[in-house]
Amino acid sequence: MTMASLQHADPAAGAPTRGATVRPAFVRRGWWLPYALLAPSIVFLVLFTYLPIVRVAVDALREVPHAGGPSRFVGLANFSAVLGDPAFIKAATNNLIYAVGTVVPTILLALLFALAVRRSNAFTAVLRVVLFFPSLVPLVAAASLFFFIFLPHLGLLDHYLRMVGLRGPNWLGDSDVALWSIMGITVWKNAGYYMLFYIAGLQNVPRDTIEAAMIDGANGLQRLWYVLLPALAPTTAFVVVIALVNVLTSVDHVVVLTRGGPTNATNLVLYYIFQEAHENFNYGKAAAATLMSVAVLLAISLGSVRAMERGGRGVA
Amino acid sequence: MWRDRGLAPMLLATLVAAVAFVWAAPFVWTVVAAFRPDGAGSVGMASLVPDLNPTLSNFRNALDSGSFGLYYFNTALVVSGVLAVQCVTISLAGYAFARLTFPGRDVLFYAFLLQLMLVPPALIVPNLRTIVDLGLYDSLAGAMAPYFASAFGTFLMRQTFLAIPRDFEEAASMDGAPWWAIVWYVLLPMARPGLVAFAIVSVTAHWNEFLWPLMVINDPSNHTLTIGLAAFTRGAEGGKEWGVLAAGTLLVVAPLALAFVAFQRRFVDSFVFSGIKG
Amino acid sequence: MKSTRRWTMAAIALATGAGFAGEPLAQTKIDFFFPVPVEGKLAREMTRLVRVYNDSQKEVEVTAVYTGGYDDTKLKAQAAAKAGKPPAVVLMSANFNVDLKLSGDIMSLEPFLKAGGATREKFLGDFWPALHANATVDGELYGVPFHNSTPLLYYNVDHFKQAGLDPARPPQTWAELADAAKKLTKRDGDKIERYGFQMPGGYDYLGWLMSALSMSNGGRYFNQDFGGEVYYDSPSMLGAVRFVDDLIHKHKVMPPGVVEAGGVSTAFFAGNASMVLLSTGSLSFIRENMKAPYNVGFVPRNVRNAVPIGGASLVMFKGQSEASQQAGWKFITWLSSTETLGGWSRFTGYFAPRRSSYDTAEMKEFIARNPDAKVALDQLPFAQPWFSTYQTVAVRKALEDEVQAVMNGKKKPDAAVKDAQKKADELLRPFNDQTSLKLP
Structure with a gap:
């Protein structure tokens, strides 16, 4: 994929051929200019991204035995140890369920929210604040609040469920339910944030189309769906990448609420890495698991960027 | 029924209002609980109805466990320091990726994106080593430095610049303006929504960050808000003072929430015009 | 001040708030990492204690660093050590001592005992017997019990x-x-x-x-x-x-x-x-x-x-300068004195690891006022070491x-x-x- 094709992806970028024919003078200013512009970022990326990756990669190939003995080169043994660890397999499976189970509802809700509050008035102003508020709360604090919300019998959820004659499960302590409760927090926390992207994305859709479709009832909704989907494809691809990266790189709520329990029911890959590195002194295994998760994330992101490119063309 | 005029929007509004109620419940509870006496546990503690005799003691307890004035100041310093440097790095890089052609551009762009994929726990030790080598250990600058480059911000600014028609730059360059003048006087003002949109993301993220500041900072006079908040959230031996926790959470969130309430329209508009639509 | 019983002297002098009148030494600055196990207000009390210590003498200045929960504290201390900035003294969950000794993070406290002319048995003699196992690893002292629970x-x-x-x-x-x-x-x-x-x-x-x-x-x-x-x-x-x-x-x-x-x-x-x-x-x-x-x-x-037993003990990290090591041990000696431990116990509800803390008048009065604390104390003779x-x-x-x-x-x-x-x-x-x- 080329950068030119990525530029095409943006419908607002204007006629794609234009930049090629009339180039601003400064583009010819000197070969070094782009690199000079990137240099400040690259300095920090080298220090805090590439250097650590190299260090992690070196760690992944070595073993520093906690039980004693010299550290040594072990080739890919750490990778096979991770893949052969039932706890990792469980965490990876959980992570898959967690990723799909949070990203899909979060995006649907974000779109729904965006449709509802896309225009500015007093009512939507309140709604926007309410829906966006969870994004402002630190995940550590949100998790502590949800500890209370999910308390058996006494918590917010059970308190109000009881009023309508229902009885909730042990939200965080039942191994069949806990992961879904954790997912609920993630959806609550992120939907309002992605809503902002969809409010922006909806600008690509002619307002009349939305209004007409809505007034038209069920058929209209159906039509809206078919108009919206392709028009919002670039936004969706963008949000999917951000959302996936987000759900795979934040586990504060797991740390605060369940520490991966009961019986690993809520363990996720990132927390597995955390445990191996910082609780079990298995730095090699942690490094190997880190590299694998980076590889998976990178593959997903590249895939999404490609999808974004295709989606963009569909509109342009 | 379905065909009635305006039913769908109404249905949508009702649905969203119901969801909004669910969304707001934790926040409402936080506010109510923060003013409720007997914050550690009682039968009616989950009620969303405010108590008749509100108390400020939860706030007093929360404020008592740390120097919150100092924490606000330090957090504001970290957040604005990170943002200021980021604005420079991401504008320059975003411009380069959006407007210039050069060998290795694609590779560099993906190399930037790699930053998004790295998981924080794996970076604690390597990054701490780097911070020590740079002489930034136990300083607010050390808490900021790893975030000075932002892949997300670069990506966002690139999209923003791409969304700006080239006519303006062309006109300016015909007049003989140098590239930096064009960027400064023409492009950046037009890209301001992009920067504002990024600012929300950046400020929220760093305002709420816990683990990294905890790792870098020792000196209590450099502590940030989330470290103060941890005093209520990290208790190990079973104590959960819900009232104090709620009050503490409000103390941390309040500045951001007030800012969002005050500027939500401009924020949202910024997102609309930032080019992050895709 | 260079007497063989320096540590006991120091403990007595500092615990009673009497200042040090030794030769003009350069002040040594050290970091002390501590978690808050129960409530936020404990952090403030610990900071206050350290200020009392700093004001009580001129040789050591301790910075009290609040480091989150027990796990955060271990993570931070180990990361800092790996990055070349080991903290001098850490209040660490007591059952991590075996692991931290194996990973080469914490140092044996035996040299300090020797320098002070004390034996391990004598030093630990005042601490509840159940605490001895978690304080030692392979027969050497690695941690000084600070607050404990059952x-x-x-x-x-x-x-x-x-x-x-x-x-x-x-x-x-x-x-x-x-x-x-x-x-x-x-x-x-x-x-x-x-x-x-x-x-x-x-x-x-x-x-x-x-x-x-x-x-x-x-x-x-x-x-x-x-x-x-x-x-x-x-x-x-x-x-x-x-x-x-x-x-x-x-x-x-x-x-x-x-x-x-x-x-x-x-x-x-x-x-x-x-x-x-x-x-x-x-x-x-x-x-x-x-x-x-x-x-x-x-x-x-x-x-x-x-x-x-549960609770936390004071450990020292390797990689310190000689001066910081001495300063760290001095601080530990003060922090684990009969009076300090007793006061902390009354403030937090943990029991004091030193038996002598319970001989003080304040403690006797406190136990009389709080019968629940008496029951906890009576259960102590049945205590066993913590899983490690x-x-x-x-x-x-x-x-x-x-x-x-x-x-x-x-x-x-x-x-x-x-x-x-x-x-x-x-x-x-x-x-x-x-x-x-x-x-x-």
Whole structure:
């Protein structure tokens, strides 16, 4: 994929051929200019991204035995140890369920929210604040609040469920339910944030189309769906990448609420890495698991960027 | 029924209002609980109805466990320091990726994106080593430095610049303006929504960050808000003072929430015009 | 000041607030990392204590660094050490000592004892016997106990009266516990409105409480002298797991699944649980927040009375300059003095690790005023060392995962303890290969 094709992806970028024919003078200013512009970022990326990756990669190939003995080169043994660890397999499976189970509802809700509050008035102003508020709360604090919300019998959820004659499960302590409760927090926390992207994305859709479709009832909704989907494809691809990266790189709520329990029911890959590195002194295994998760994330992101490119063309 | 005029929007509004109620419940509870006496546990503690005799003691307890004035100041310093440097790095890089052609551009762009994929726990030790080598250990600058480059911000600014028609730059360059003048006087003002949109993301993220500041900072006079908040959230031996926790959470969130309430329209508009639509 | 009994002199001088009038030494600055185990206000009290120390002498200036929870503190201290900035003194969860010694993070405190002319036996003599095992690794002193706890049975006096139980006599045995729990549990048809008994089931706490139950069932849980053995697949542990299983699934007096400690204390405050097993470290917290009258009792026994120790000790990290090491030890000596430990104990609810702390007038008066603290103190002679092995957390988790599965009704106790033992043995194998199985 080329950068030119990525530029095409943006419908607002204007006629794609234009930049090629009339180039601003400064583009010819000197070969070094782009690199000079990137240099400040690259300095920090080298220090805090590439250097650590190299260090992690070196760690992944070595073993520093906690039980004693010299550290040594072990080739890919750490990778096979991770893949052969039932706890990792469980965490990876959980992570898959967690990723799909949070990203899909979060995006649907974000779109729904965006449709509802896309225009500015007093009512939507309140709604926007309410829906966006969870994004402002630190995940550590949100998790502590949800500890209370999910308390058996006494918590917010059970308190109000009881009023309508229902009885909730042990939200965080039942191994069949806990992961879904954790997912609920993630959806609550992120939907309002992605809503902002969809409010922006909806600008690509002619307002009349939305209004007409809505007034038209069920058929209209159906039509809206078919108009919206392709028009919002670039936004969706963008949000999917951000959302996936987000759900795979934040586990504060797991740390605060369940520490991966009961019986690993809520363990996720990132927390597995955390445990191996910082609780079990298995730095090699942690490094190997880190590299694998980076590889998976990178593959997903590249895939999404490609999808974004295709989606963009569909509109342009 | 379905065909009635305006039913769908109404249905949508009702649905969203119901969801909004669910969304707001934790926040409402936080506010109510923060003013409720007997914050550690009682039968009616989950009620969303405010108590008749509100108390400020939860706030007093929360404020008592740390120097919150100092924490606000330090957090504001970290957040604005990170943002200021980021604005420079991401504008320059975003411009380069959006407007210039050069060998290795694609590779560099993906190399930037790699930053998004790295998981924080794996970076604690390597990054701490780097911070020590740079002489930034136990300083607010050390808490900021790893975030000075932002892949997300670069990506966002690139999209923003791409969304700006080239006519303006062309006109300016015909007049003989140098590239930096064009960027400064023409492009950046037009890209301001992009920067504002990024600012929300950046400020929220760093305002709420816990683990990294905890790792870098020792000196209590450099502590940030989330470290103060941890005093209520990290208790190990079973104590959960819900009232104090709620009050503490409000103390941390309040500045951001007030800012969002005050500027939500401009924020949202910024997102609309930032080019992050895709 | 260079006398052989320097540390005792220093302790006395500093504890009484008398300043040091030694030769003009350059002031040594050191960092002290401490977690807050229960409530936020403990952080402020610790900062105050350190300020008292700094004002009391001119040679050492300590920066008190609040470092989150126990796990955050360990993570931060280890990361700082790896990055070349080891903290001088850390208040560390006491069962990490074996692991931290193995990873080469913490240093033996023996040289300081020698320099002070004290032996380990003499130094530890004033500390409760149960604390000695966690303070030493392979026969050397690595940690100085600072605050400690054991599990304790808390119960609601009103509920006892309603159920016709004598609130002055808590259940002493497992049979009495089960019986009382049945009477205390309030049912509405199939629904349970109030549970007779609850205990935290989250990681860390659960392992601690299972060791309490297996120990009071006559067991040992782990080898106190050697980090390579645990006794999960043993009759004493099997009995303990079956007891928990019965309380949940047979007697239905305890909620199924896992409830974290915060949930258990909240349920106790709200009157939703009549008896709870929680740490003595929560004593002050419960005293302040429990509105209904409550009382405390020993952890009930099946075979014998026994409870594990919990808590934190002061350790020093390797990689310090000679001056910081000396300063760190000086500070530890002050912080672990009879008076300081006693004051901290009264403030937090933890018990003081030094027996002499209980001989002071303030402490006697405090114990007289707080009968619940007296019960916790009376249980101390039955205390056993805290679970600590090679890879402590993972080995503990091997049991906890299985017990949680039992609590969720996913597994039977017999299979659970077998699988826990298998997993633990696997984890411990590299250590045994380097120690017990490394033959000439």
